[in-house]
Amino acid sequence: MTARRRVLLVAEAVSLAHVARPVVLANALAGEHDVTVASAPVFDLCFRGTGLARESLESIPAAIFLERLAAGAPLYTRAELERYIDEDVALLRRLRPDAVIGDFRLSLSVSARLVGIPYFALCNAHWSPWALHDRFPLPDITLTRVLGPKLAEPLFRLGQPIAFRLHAGPLNALRRKFGLSTFPDVRYAYTDGDRTLYADTPSLVPVRPDCPSHHRYIGPIVWSPAMALPAWWTALPDGPLAYVTLGSTGRVDLLPELFRALEDCGVNAMTATAGRSDVASPGPHCFVADYLPGLEAAARADFVICNGGSATVYQTLSQGRPVIGVCSNMDQFLTMARVVDAGAGIALRAGTAGYGDLSAAIRRMTGPSGAAFRDAARAVQADFLRHDAGEGIRREVATL
Numbered sequence: 001m002t003a004r005r006r007v008l009l010v011a012e013a014v015s016l017a018h019v020a021r022p023v024v025l026a027n028a029l030a031g032e033h034d035v036t037v038a039s040a041p042v043f044d045l046c047f048r049g050t051g052l053a054r055e056s057l058e059s060i061p062a063a064i065f066l067e068r069l070a071a072g073a074p075l076y077t078r079a080e081l082e083r084y085i086d087e088d089v090a091l092l093r094r095l096r097p098d099a100v101i102g103d104f105r106l107s108l109s110v111s112a113r114l115v116g117i118p119y120f121a122l123c124n125a126h127w128s129p130w131a132l133h134d135r136f137p138l139p140d141i142t143l144t145r146v147l148g149p150k151l152a153e154p155l156f157r158l159g160q161p162i163a164f165r166l167h168a169g170p171l172n173a174l175r176r177k178f179g180l181s182t183f184p185d186v187r188y189a190y191t192d193g194d195r196t197l198y199a200d201t202p203s204l205v206p207v208r209p210d211c212p213s214h215h216r217y218i219g220p221i222v223w224s225p226a227m228a229l230p231a232w233w234t235a236l237p238d239g240p241l242a243y244v245t246l247g248s249t250g251r252v253d254l255l256p257e258l259f260r261a262l263e264d265c266g267v268n269a270m271t272a273t274a275g276r277s278d279v280a281s282p283g284p285h286c287f288v289a290d291y292l293p294g295l296e297a298a299a300r301a302d303f304v305i306c307n308g309g310s311a312t313v314y315q316t317l318s319q320g321r322p323v324i325g326v327c328s329n330m331d332q333f334l335t336m337a338r339v340v341d342a343g344a345g346i347a348l349r350a351g352t353a354g355y356g357d358l359s360a361a362i363r364r365m366t367g368p369s370g371a372a373f374r375d376a377a378r379a380v381q382a383d384f385l386r387h388d389a390g391e392g393i394r395r396e397v398a399t400l
Contacts, residue, residue, distance in 0.1 A: 004033055005397055008097040010057065010088070011039035012104040014065035016247065016274070017311035019043040020223035021122060021199060022103045026052050028390030029397060038091060045291065049226050055095070057087055069329045072141030072163065076106065078170040085111045085174065092117050098400055101393075102193075109192045110174055118400065121193025124310055125200045126334040129187045130211035133341075136160055137333035140351035149349065161185070191215070195396060199310070203383045205338050218392025220314040220384050224295035232287045237268055239285075240366050243301035243321075244271040245294065247312055251328060251350040254358075258305065258326075259286050261358040267366060270297060295319060303365045303373070308332035308347060313339060320381035322373035324361045326350045343376035 007029055009022040019039055023046045026035045030052065037052050040059035047054065060080055068075050076084075088111035092100065101120040102108040112119035125131060138144060144152045164185035171189050172182040183189050196215040198205070207215065242262060246252050252273060262269045268285045272292040294312065298304050299319040306312040308325025309332050316323045323345040325336035336347035346361045365373060 005098040005400055006034045006095065007036075007397060008055075008092070008095055008100045009035065009037045010100060010102045010105040010108060011037060012102070012106075013040035013042050013059040014062050014104070015309075016043045016046065017309055018103045019046045020311060021221045022101065023047060023050060023052065024221050024223045025101065025122070025389065025393045026050070028393055032394065033397060036095060036097070045225050046223070055091060057091065058083060069139075070141065072139070072143060074167045074170055076170055078173050081107050081110075081170055081174055085114075088112070089114055099397060101197075104190075106171055106189055107174075109171060109189065110178055110180060112194075113180060114178060118194045120195045120197055120396065121191060122197050122199060123191050124331070124335070125198040125202075125205040125207055125217070126338065127187050127190045127331075128196075128198070128207050128211065128215065129185075129191065130207045130215070132206040132208055133337065136330060137337060139330040139333055140328045140349060145351055149352065197393070197396065199314075199389065201383050201387050204342060204380060216392075216396070217387065218396065219387025219389040220310075220318065221389045222295070222315050222318045223311065224293050224315060225291055227291060227293055229293070229296075230287070230289045233270075236270065236287065237285060240267045241301045242267050242269045242362070242365075243292070243294075243297040243304045243316075244269050244306075245274070245292070245297075245304070245312055246307045246326070247274055247309055251307070251326065254326065254350065254353065257355050258358055261355055261362055262286065265359060265362045265366060267302075267362060270301070272297070302370075305362075307350070308336040310335045313345070314384070317344060317377055317380045318384050320374075320378040322346075322365060322370075322377040324348065324365065326353055326358075339380075342380055344373060344380050345377075346373075 009026050011019040011022040013019050022037055026037050029035050036055055038055040038057045041056055084107035088107050092115040099118045100112050101122055103122045108119050138153050138156045167186035168183045168189045175182050198217045199221045202217050263285055271288045273290055294315045298316045298321050303322045304316040305324045308327035313323050313335050326348045327333045327336055328350040339345040340347050348357050
């Protein structure tokens with residue numbers, strides 16, 4: 001019989017996904033272990049109906065995080081990470097868990113080691129320094145917006161290694177302060193842990209054979225909110241149907257152009273705004289709600305349009321549906337690069353995507369090429385079914 005452990009999961013609440021994933025894993029562990037989730041008191045939707053024990057921790061506001069992403073600046077200052085470390089250490093010493101699992105809580109790279117608690121880092125394999133695909137796409141940062149993608153691309157290629165080192169700087173400064181080794185670049189900061197758990201499958205996001213043995217795949221983490229269906233759910237018209245959700249970080253200002261493109265392509269739409277837009281239902285073929293149960297919506301739709309982040313993309317692929325990712329930050333571009341490689345989706349650049357690009361992508365999904373996208377999405381779905389993230393995290397905790 002597996003010994004009952006005390007497990008603390010720490011969610012860095014700068015996006016809904018970084019909270020949802022620890023909640024899913026906490027639910028998977030709760031039957032066998034004493035589980036607590038620590039996060040800033042936002043994205044409470046993720047905790048609805050779970051009954052999980054909770055602790056409060058600071059996270060920088062999501063708006064500041066997104067501003068820094070858009071500028072291509074380091075995501076945290078040294079002072080912010082130092083406050084995080086102090087707060088982490090106090091919580092770890094008070095709870096004394098047998099393990100701490102962090103989702104983008106970079107400060108745990110220091111604080112867990114200071115307290116001597118085994119640290120499991122949850123991340124996506126596309127950030128691994130051992131990722132098989134190691135070419136980084138140009139994100140929509142200030143450089144891209146000023147020069148345009150064509151001119152920005154070669155400058156980004158030249159500057160990317162330096163930028164990655166600079167992004168690791170604030171955490172490296174604190175690691176030096178506490179006598180820990182420093183990281184060559186930010187990929188190592190994102191994936192550092194006594195165990196590193198990839199929320200992917202090795203078929204979709206492979207790593208090189210020389211990847212360290214403590215880096216392990218647990219499988220895609222799929223979350224969907226439990227909520228009542230809107231009144232219009234049973235009144236959707238016949239015809240092709242898209243599920244549109246730009247999540248907590250996507251370009252919601254694109255919704256009017258997207259609605260126009262969908263209507264002109266003869267596609268009905270059900271849209272979840274995540275409470276980030278007051279756009280109204282624009283006509284008899286587009287239906288809007290703040291939130292929708294994503295798994296049910298993806299399963300009902302013919303395809304999904306999202307921001308390209310792994311949370312919605314994996315939700316979509318788990319239902320065997322192809323995806324159009326309208327991407328802004330590098331994490332979204334990296335996720336969609338692997339989906340495009342698998343033939344299960346189309347990636348667009350949010351900063352330049354307009355009516356023409358959106359219409360063309362929608363027509364590809366609904367036209368003769370749509371069958372190939374659907375077949376590829378079903379192949380990824382079959383791959384996902386061979387991996388159970390809940391079982392994966394239980395297996396890792398059982399070996400403590």
